[in-house]
Amino acid sequence: MRSLHALLITLAAALCGGDALAEQRFPPPDFSPGYSMPVTEAQGAPARDDARGYIDAAALAAALALASYLALGRRSRRGLVVLGIASLAYFGFYRHGCICPIGAIQNVVLAIADSGYALPLTAAIFFALPLLFTLFFGRAFCAAVCPLGAIQDIVLVSPVAVPGWLARALGLVPFVYLGAAVLLVAMGSTFLICRYDPFVGFFRLSAGLDLTIFGASLLVIGVFVGRPYCRFLCPYGALLGLVSRLSWRRVRITPAECIQCRLCEDSCPFGAITTPSPETPPARRAGKTALALTLLALPVVIGLGALAGRALSPAFAHTHATIRLAERVWLEDAGRVDGTTDQSDAFRATGLSTDDLYLAAGAVRAGFDTGTTLLGAFVGLVIGATLLRISLRRKRTEYEADPALCVACGRCYRYCPVEIDRRKKLEQAEGRAEQDDGSA
Amino acid sequence: MEAHDRSLFAALRSDVRAATRTALVTGAFVAITAAALVAYHLKGGAEEFIDSAEIAAMKSALAADPADDALKLRIQERDLAIREAYFARIERLDRGIYLLLGGLIAFVAALAWAASAASARRAAPVPGSTEPTAAAEARATLSSRWSIAALAVIAAGLGAAWTSRGDLAFLDQAVTAIEEAKAPPVFAPPDEVRKHWPRFRGPDGLGVSAYLNVPSSWNGASGEGILWKTEVPISADNSPVVWGNRVFLSGATRTRREVYCFDTATGALRWTGKVERIPGSRNGPEDIMEDTGYAAPTVATCGRRVYAIFANADLAAFDFDGARVWARNLGVPENHYGYASSLIVYRHLLIVSYDQATPEDNRSKFLALDTRNGKTVWEAIRPVSASWDTPIVITHEGADQLITCSNPLVIAYAPETGTELWRAECLNGDVAPSPVYAGGLVLTVNTGAQLSAIKPDGSGDVTETHIAWFAEDGLPDIVSPAATDDFVYLLTTDGLLTCYETKTGTKAYEQDIALMFNASPSIAGDKLYLISTKGVAIVLQIGPAYKELGRAELGEGVNASPAFQDGRIYIRGKKHLYCMGTR
Structure with a gap:
């Protein structure tokens, strides 16, 4: 029963608060008597050809x-x-x-x-x-x-x-x-x-x-x-x-062996060309220390990202039609806004209770809490991985196009x-x- | 010839000046076209099309007269004209965009030409002078780390700014309220309620003070015996309600409705709750009686929230900090003097008297709303006409009864369910005096009817079986009675005080006080308090004979009934709220 309510709320929110689904771009024209409205796809007209x-x-x-x-x-x-x-x-x-x-x-x-x-x-x-x-x-x-x-x-x-x-x-x-x-x-x-x-x-x-x-x-x-x-x-x-x-x-860059002429060095407007490694490598000990520290910091960065993501949950949740509709209805009921909107009117016309709407919004919010935490952790992972990549040294002998940056x-x-x-x-x-x- | 053409083309291709000038011209064209497009876009027009006030006005006129074919035609013609103008505008914009696009292509081509010509003049690329070194690589790595850290800090700052815009506190409140509504209701026990003055005429609605140490003399002119007085923003005749260190009142005009909370210690206005923006609410009603006003009903409190209803049937709940918890509009009742019945709280239920129209209309009802969310718990349809009194809840032989009065019936309900327990047909006219309960008898009265003493232990129609006695002298039309187990006092608006013995209905005395009264009498110990419309308080000894103990002048008119607390009396005058007492 709860899932049915959730479904109905979601549908109602989509219909009421969807960006374009229910929004009528123009008011219907005042046609002359006898005008017959064309059948739209939603009313059963054949769907577009997929060819x-x-x-x-x-x-x-x-x-x-x-x-x-x-x-x-x-x-x-x-x-x-x-x-x-x-x-x-x-x-x-x-x-x-x-x-x-x-x-x-x-x-x-x-x-x-x-x-x-x-x-x-x-x-x-x-x-x-x-x-x-x-x-x-x-x-x-x-x-x-x-x-x-x-x-x-x-x-x-x-x-x-x-x-x-x-x-x-x-x-x-x-x-x-x-x-x-x-x-x-x-x-x-x-x-x-x-x-x-x-x-x-x-x-x-x-x-x-x-x-x-x-x-x-x-x-x-x-x-x-x-x-x-x-x-x-x-x-x-x-x-x-x-x-x-x-x-x-x-x-x-070169179709055969690179002759290290360095003519291509500044040719890439996307910064995708990597130079050969220096003749004298940097101190191994310092490099190892930096790598170890970065590895140790990785879980911290991921954790901080997760926390930051969680903190952004309410802001992200506001992008959801159900949350926005619930807030609007709540503000209207609390007397904090003037009048009603098309969305809130449409919701009230469905006959669904505000409790159902709030509970559905609560479920959406819970989803965002989890989702934004994961997003934050993902961003933390990306930052950590990038820092790790920076700390790793690869021996390069010629001018190469970085595969991740090169757009060919x-x-x-x-x-x-x-x-x-x-x-x-x-x-x-x-x-x-x-x-x-x-x-x- | 071909060689000549080729050299001309080559010369042109390397002509930086020509390329730069072409870029300048095409750039200027792009800038002008873009500016013109933006200006045209900002000029608007789409809003007018989508929301034409002219068409809306004509449609309103058509709704009033649907048979006006000429108007229909005008609407169609105007609609067509607006649409044509809109699409002409779109077409002009489209043309402008094509011009802009063409200009952009030419501009980019000219830039490319200029860049190519300039590069042809430059020397061939020379490899950098510095070889990659370990130190340079280390510096680049460090810079990258710092830049990533800086970006993370900037992102965190932006995120914090964004988060401040996305508050979901409303959802917390809403979900908490839902969970609270699912949990067993919490309400103040009767002993706690009796310490306060939570509704019209006190804890049981009988006008009886739980405290005996209340003042009996004061002087409005000198300020003697008055702890404080505070002007009330909107005057009205509803009575003060007190819980703890808060005094609640309401006030309204045709367009404004407010709830006030005052501090008992200083009289300062703690907060004003605006009752507005309620779905379905309308200002008014227009034809209300001036003496009734727009905020005649007294507010009620459960100890956590305060509830207020107004003439336009706006009903709102505020918490003790002034935040609105819920609100709804019940629809303006058909009530020829204006809505005046006060709210009462029974456990977790807010009882609303919603009598209206005539018995035949079958539109009168009582509503019990959940105090937590305002949702209707039960509803009892009543075969009565509009009324202006306030119900009471009595406890008889361990069971609670909701006693309601209207023309022509006194009806008792089970307050938890709204189930009718008994009824007696003993009222008539426009019923305003509220019932009281004393000596095991329910006492109801109205001018043109009778004072009836009803035994509340019957069921069904008890008109013939449970009216212990009745009396017909000194019947009030507005003022409610006050009663002890021994005496019942009736006070008419024009000042006739009549005392009956509660047990027998025998008239003890009647006394013409020669003052006008709208406030209901109150009892504190063995004293009876009457307050006239001119603000003269008369303190009488309760007993079989009229005995005046004293008089006190407020110096301001009073229509509201007083509220009694420990060592204090709160009186609402026409303009001010007064606190009588010495501490």
């Missing part, structure tokens, strides 16, 4: 394959730029930025958290395919398939290097964003990633002023700072960064004399082959 979704999935697969080839096989920056523009045109402006793998994270989480939600096949494909390609070929998706990456890549005109220490700290933000987005979806609050997609307003040529300013700011910053959203916000980028560490094949844009290729030499030889070989074909 478009499958076409999108096929386009995604093709684009990923092509991007992988251009980045790793052909090593063509120009090809990647053209593919990026095409992806921006199709997935961005034509398909209005939806569905995209970044947002698909939420569909997948919702499917796991809510047994009543059936994950659309298209969403599953959009979520999994870029990860799968990354596992084999590095971040091909970021290279030239993601419309968000492409639009930032295009505006990157005068790159300025972000200091490594700053980039490292800001690089934690996508994990926090990812954790928060997962929590909010799992709790049934909101699709945070879609809600704050900075570029979807451009793709649809329609957005609120706040999002327009956010997106435009990112683009302006992106003129100087390479892909600020991808590097310092994108939650899917955080996942791809993790998976790309395990990639079967990935971007190599191909900019570094043209800085490498070995690559230039390879291209010349390739062009000569192609020229000879053409001549042979001609003489034949």
Whole structure:
């Protein structure tokens, strides 16, 4: 019985307080007599054809394959730029930025958290395919398939290097964003990633002023700072960064042995090129001490994160429609606000008791208490792991693209004399082959 | 020619000046277009479309006259015009966005051109002059650690700021209240209740003081015998209620309703509880009788909360610190003088007399609400007309009875369930005097009816069987009686005091006091307290003959009944609350 009540409350809250579900954007027109209202999908009209979704999935697969080839096989920056523009045109402006793998994270989480939600096949494909390609070929998706990456890549005109220490700290933000987005979806609050997609307003040529300013700011910053959203916000980028560490094949700056010319040193606008280890290594004892201290601090950092997360529970809980509705109804009943809202009116019209609403809100709050504690612990773990990674020394003998940071844009290729030499030889070989074909 | 074109293109490509100028022009275009779009966006228009006051007004007019076809047509035409204007605006915005997008593309291209031209002039990249060293690596590692720590601190600060906006205290309170309501109710035991003055006319509603050491003389002009007096923000005729160190009153106008808590030690107003924003509440009613006012009912307290009801049937509970616990509106009762029955608390139940209209209308009822949350526990529909008296709860042979009076019935209910126990048809007219209980008899009275002494041990209709005696002299129309086991006192508004023997109904005496009275008489030991509308208090000896012990002048009109506590009497005047006593 309690679960039934909870279900009813949740439904009522969703209907009353949902962001877009029940909200009527426009008042119904005052039609002339005799006008018959069209049947909407909710009233039994046939659902949309899913063929478009499958076409999108096929386009995604093709684009990923092509991007992988251009980045790793052909090593063509120009090809990647053209593919990026095409992806921006199709997935961005034509398909209005939806569905995209970044947002698909939420569909997948919702499917796991809510047994009543059936994950659309298209969403599953959009979520999994870029990860799968990354596992084999590095971040091909970021290279030239993601419309968000492409639009930032295009505006990157005068790159300025972000200091490594700053980039490292800001690089934690996508994990926090990812954790928060997962929590909010799992709790049934909101699709945070879609809600704050900075570029979807451009793709649809329609957005609120706040999002327009956010997106435009990112683009302006992106003129100087390479892909600020991808590097310092994108939650899917955080996942791809993790998976790309395990990639079967990935971007190599030089196609053969690195000659340590250092010409590529400043070529990456994303700070993804790591330098060879110094000739004289730092003192082993100091390094070991730092590592040991970091290891010891790890549980403390995780614990502090969990505590901080728990403290944020009420604020996170306010994103949930049931909590907001319960608060509104309580404030109305306590005489602390004037009038009523559409949501509170709709709730009262359901005939459900306020006790049921408060108990449902209490259950939601309990979920947030647990969820935010876990989120905080996760953030603590990410911070701890990053500190640990900083403390670990790896011997590098040549200039390499950091697999987690490299978006396979191909900019570094043209800085490498070995690559230039390879291209010349390739062009000569192609020229000879053409001549042979001609003489034949 | 081709070579010439190629060199021209190459020259243009490396022309920084041309590229910069193009970037400036396209940048200016973008800025102007963006500014124009923002200005157009901020100008608004969507709100007007979604919430057109003009259409709303016309629809209201149509609701008043649904057959007005011309108005319907005007609404349709206006609706269409607003919609067309809205979508034209959207179209203009769309065009602007396309312009902006085109400008942006040109701007970015120009920037890229400028950057490319500038880079062509720069020397080829030269490898850094410094080799990576262990010290540099260590510095970078340290910087990274500090930057992560700094970010964590900034995030913690932002989180703290965000947390301060997301308080869930309301949920704690709501869930606690629900859990409290599920637990067995907690209420003050009768012995504790009798130490205070928790309702109209004291603990049992009989106007009898538990304390004998109350003052009998004071002087409003000189201040003698008056501990303090405090102006009440909104005057009304409800009576003071006292619990511990708090005195409660209420006040209301047509549009404002308030509950007041005063400090017994100093008379300072501790808090004012605003009774507002209650779903379903309306101001008014408009046609209320001036003498009744908007806050005639006296508040009641259970010792933890105070409850107040007003003429518009707004009912609210406040805790002792002035926080509203719950509130509801019962719907304005049909009551031609205005709502005046006071609230009473029985255990964990708040009893509300909601008599209205006529017996035939079947709309009169008593409600028992859970004091913890205001939810209705029971409801008893009553075949009576509107009434203005306040019920009492008596204990007869170990069982509690809720005694209610109205035209034409006195009805006793089991207060826990609302089950009717007995009824007697012995009232008439507009019943305002409240019942009292003394000598084992329920005493009810109203002008135009009779003073009835009813034995409360019957069941069903006891009209013919349980009225021990009745009398017809000196029947009051407003003032409630006061009674001891030996004597019953009736006081009419125009000052006729009539004394009957409680056991037999034999009239002991009657005395014309030549003053007007609205406050009900009270008993403290062997003294009877009467307070006139001009604020003259008369203290009488209780007995078979009229014997005046003294008079005290307040200097301010009084309609409310006094509250008696240890060594003190609280009197509400027309404007002030007074505390009589010496300590």
